Amino acid sequence: MSTIALAFDLGGTELRGALVERSGEVVKRVSAPTLAGAGSEAVIGQIIALADRLLKENPQAKVSGIGMCAPGPLDPKAGIVIGPPTLAGWHNVPLIDILSRQFGLPVRLENDANAAALGEWRFGAGRGAGSLVFVTVSTGIGGGVVADGHIYHGRRGLAAEIGHMTITGEGDRCFCGNVGCFEAVASGTALGRRATRLTKPGDGSVLRRLSDDGDVSARHVVDAARAGDAAAGELVDTEAKWLGIGFTNLLHLYSPDLIVMGGGLANGFDLLAPGIRATVDERAMQAYRDVPIVPAELGDRAGLVGAASLILWEGEPGTALAMVQNEQTKPVEKAAASARSIIERMKESEGN
Known part of the structure; x- marks a missing residue:
């Protein structure tokens, strides 16, 4: 062996x-x-x-x-x-x-996010790229940066806390104590929270039926949007906008060869991608608009392979x-x- x-x-x-x-x-x-x-x-x-x-x-x-x-x-x-x-x-x-x-x-x-970034760069969606930013969007938002073949660590290895970029001055308070963190407005948890607030138990909506009248999750939103539910489609569009704003910041900060999106919400990447791209094209400076934004390939193997x-x-x-x-x-x-x-x-x- x-x-x-x-x-x-x-x-x-x-x-x-x-x-x-x-x-x-x-x-x-x-x-x-x-x-x-x-x-x-x-x-x-x-x-x-x-x-x-x-x-x-x-x-x-x-x-x-x-x-x-x-x-x-x-x-x-x-x-x-x-x-x-x-x-x-x-x-x-x-x-x-x-x-x-x-x-x-x-x-x-x-x-863990840095290891996943390294795994995707070496063996997954980032093969052949000089640099990438990996963003995992799930319960929270994390990420890692590979630049010139090396993980960017920063002081004490604490760089690339992507989820705690401030991208708005409003919204729910993040667990870190701040308001407006990328994670607080664009994570899968945030998407589920918006969907839960939009609906009510017993209202007959597709979202509540999928959740058995409990709290709605991001997966429920993606499933409902795939089934053509209009309310879920609007929620996906809003989610894509917030992701696009966050990704625009990452493009301006790191100028990577590509952005790779992983995590649980990447299962809905095909639904989110048009809105993400539209937001990036609207907000990013011209020189950054050609950077590909792609889904991760390794799934939950990325961290293991990177480690x-x-x-x-x-x-x-x-x-x-x-x-x-x-x-x-x-x-x-x-x-x-x-x-x-x-x-x-x-x-x-x-x-x-």
Whole structure:
């Protein structure tokens, strides 16, 4: 088997793991619901347990390292997860040190949106481009910038918080505390909120029927628009306008070769694209209007593939990773204990 990397995409809802070849092919993939409320030790235990499973099922794998992506804020150079709002109990967790001590392998850490941007640039919609801006539009809005073949990190790796650009002075308050953030007006959550306010339970609308008279989601809006519902079509047009305004700002800021749109709302890209393009053509300066805006190609593999490429394209080949499992101990419990022991030893060494 060719040299491969262990890759992990840590999300607030799901933890994904994979063995990925240098070609970008995902050889084997596993996942588990993230124990997001249980603290860092429990989640690190999950990572170790999934790694064990992957390697037991692929004993000939020549693993060169571990690529890890996680929600920010995080510091990729220091290898520290600073404090993502979707993961309870994560405060300045030295994830690279913990995993490298556990496995004896090189470990690389990257923001999840940056990793997805890298994956799309190297193996997806951005193949052959010198630079791109990747925008993920889902529950929130995130993104990453690849410029001249490198992720643009900025100070402490905190660059490209695309969702928190201020694009209006009005509207709902963002979870960050500001009003008018790109995320607050153009995310899938924002689209669903507008649709819910537009309709009422029991009003007989297509949107409420699709939602079983509950809150309307962005997916319901897209499905209703595909079915020809006029109200949903207007909501899609409004969403496209806000996306177009945000994308115009990104064009003016970064001047990329293309913008790649991913995330859950990319499932409706064909409906959104005409309105996005019309807004960009109206608002962008002439020199920026020819930049393509395209849908992502890798789907939820982008983060895994991007994380793996941090190792496979920049790290040195390693040796096969063997892990011994006590069959009498549940994998996650044992792995969590191992992670806890490493953290305790690190704390002791810092105190001496």
